[in-house]
Amino acid sequence: MRTHKVLSRSVGVVLLVVGVIVFAAQFDLAEATVGQPAQDEFVPLDSVPPEDQLPAAPLLVAAYALLWIAVVGYLWSIWRRMVAVERDLSDLAGRTGES
Amino acid sequence: MSKIFGGLLVISAVMFAGAPILIAGAPYESTMGLVQKIFYFHVPSWIVMFLAVFICGFSSAIYLFKERPAADRLAVASAELAVLFGLMGLMTGPLWAIKAWGVWWQWDARLTMALILELIFIAYILLRTYGGPGSEKLAAGLALFGMANVPFVYISVNVWRTIHPTTNVIPTLATSAPGMFGPFVWCMVAFLVLFVAMLTARLRLEEQRSRLEQLHLALEG
Numbered sequence: 001m002r003t004h005k006v007l008s009r010s011v012g013v014v015l016l017v018v019g020v021i022v023f024a025a026q027f028d029l030a031e032a033t034v035g036q037p038a039q040d041e042f043v044p045l046d047s048v049p050p051e052d053q054l055p056a057a058p059l060l061v062a063a064y065a066l067l068w069i070a071v072v073g074y075l076w077s078i079w080r081r082m083v084a085v086e087r088d089l090s091d092l093a094g095r096t097g098e099s
Numbered sequence: 100m101s102k103i104f105g106g107l108l109v110i111s112a113v114m115f116a117g118a119p120i121l122i123a124g125a126p127y128e129s130t131m132g133l134v135q136k137i138f139y140f141h142v143p144s145w146i147v148m149f150l151a152v153f154i155c156g157f158s159s160a161i162y163l164f165k166e167r168p169a170a171d172r173l174a175v176a177s178a179e180l181a182v183l184f185g186l187m188g189l190m191t192g193p194l195w196a197i198k199a200w201g202v203w204w205q206w207d208a209r210l211t212m213a214l215i216l217e218l219i220f221i222a223y224i225l226l227r228t229y230g231g232p233g234s235e236k237l238a239a240g241l242a243l244f245g246m247a248n249v250p251f252v253y254i255s256v257n258v259w260r261t262i263h264p265t266t267n268v269i270p271t272l273a274t275s276a277p278g279m280f281g282p283f284v285w286c287m288v289a290f291l292v293l294f295v296a297m298l299t300a301r302l303r304l305e306e307q308r309s310r311l312e313q314l315h316l317a318l319e320g
Contacts, residue, residue: 017190056133056198063137063191064119067144070190071293074183078300085307092314 013073020062104303107296114289121282128276134198137191139282142269143290144187145213149249150294151181152220156246159239171235172309174242176301178223180294181245185217200262208259212252219245 118139128135158174161167192210193203204210219241226238256265273280 054198059134059194059198060136063194064140066190066194067140067187070183070187074297075300078297078304082300082304082307085304085311089307089311089314092311092318096314096318 017066020066104296104299107292107299111289111293111296114285114292118282118286118289121285124278125282126276126278128279131195131199134195137195138279139286140290141188141191141195142283143287144184144191146287147290147294148181148184148188148216149253150291151177151184151298152216152242152246152249154298155181155220155223155242159242159246163236163239163243168309171239172305173302174239175227176298176305178220178227178238178242179301180297181220182217182224183297184290184294185213185220189214189217205262207261207263208255209252209261209263212248212255216245216248216252219248 122136122139125136125139127133128138154177155174158170158177161170162174192213196205197203223238223241223245226234226241230237253266255261256263257267269283272283
């Protein structure tokens with residue numbers, strides 16, 4: 001049961017991370033294609049034009065955001081585990097005091 | 100403990116808050132441009148990961164040969180942090196690579212060995228979580244192998260053909276790009292302070308768990 005919970009959480013986190021990366025990487029590209037006039041011929045080009053190249057800023061922001069998510073998530077997990085252990089300790093201390 | 104943890108966390112938070120200002124002011128790298136600025140968090144996360152691996156490895160050796168429970172607790176705490184900081188490196192690396200190399204991932208020596216190192220410490224944690232009684236010593240052995248992997252990961256970029264930058268970049272940064280050196284040192288210190296803060300908190304958790312276990316044993320006995 002615990003394994004299942006851990007696995008489902010891990011899958012959730014991985015999906016979230018992938019989603020954020022894909023979203024951040026595609027955002028500017030999607031915006032650039034909206035509102036262009038219809039083409040009636042193709043003009044060949046030897047290299048990818050600068051405006052079609054992958055933008056760096058969303059990648060940079062995504063990298064820093066993922067870092068922060070990891071740090072905050074980990075601190076939160078330590079806090080949760082600490083609260084659970086402290087609760088068990090006080091329960092046990094109460095029981096040993098009674099006996 | 101909470102005072103030390105709180106103090107370190109505040110220092111690292113202040114440093115991380117100031118980091119984007121310094122990074123924004125740092126010069127652009129000539130071939131990679133803006134995306135190269137991921138470097139200021141990517142490299143410190145791997146350096147801290149290596150530090151965590153060494154702490155875990157040496158603590159595991161002490162636990163294996165001297166059987167000191169405190170060393171085992173330190174090993175567990177640092178193994179978890181090794182996975183965390185390794186994950187940061189593995190997340191930020193592909194975001195840099197897709198722009199700089201045109202691919203998210205490359206199965207070259209550096210990247211593959213770094214991934215293996217991360218997997219070894221994920222295996223360590225899984226072993227400690229689900230391994231049952233006696234898994235402490237098995238995990239300690241695994242940590243020693245993980246630590247032995249670090250020098251290979253480090254020199255891999257110099258020995259094998261790879262598109263990853265070589266180890267020469269950091270030692271020469273102060274002379275080749277002084278404008279990048281200051282922000283890098285700032286971020287490095289911020290990561291180290293954050294690591295010590297997290298290690299303090301995680302170690303405290305492990306100590307409390309150990310206390311709980313001893314109380315359970317005393318109650319049963």
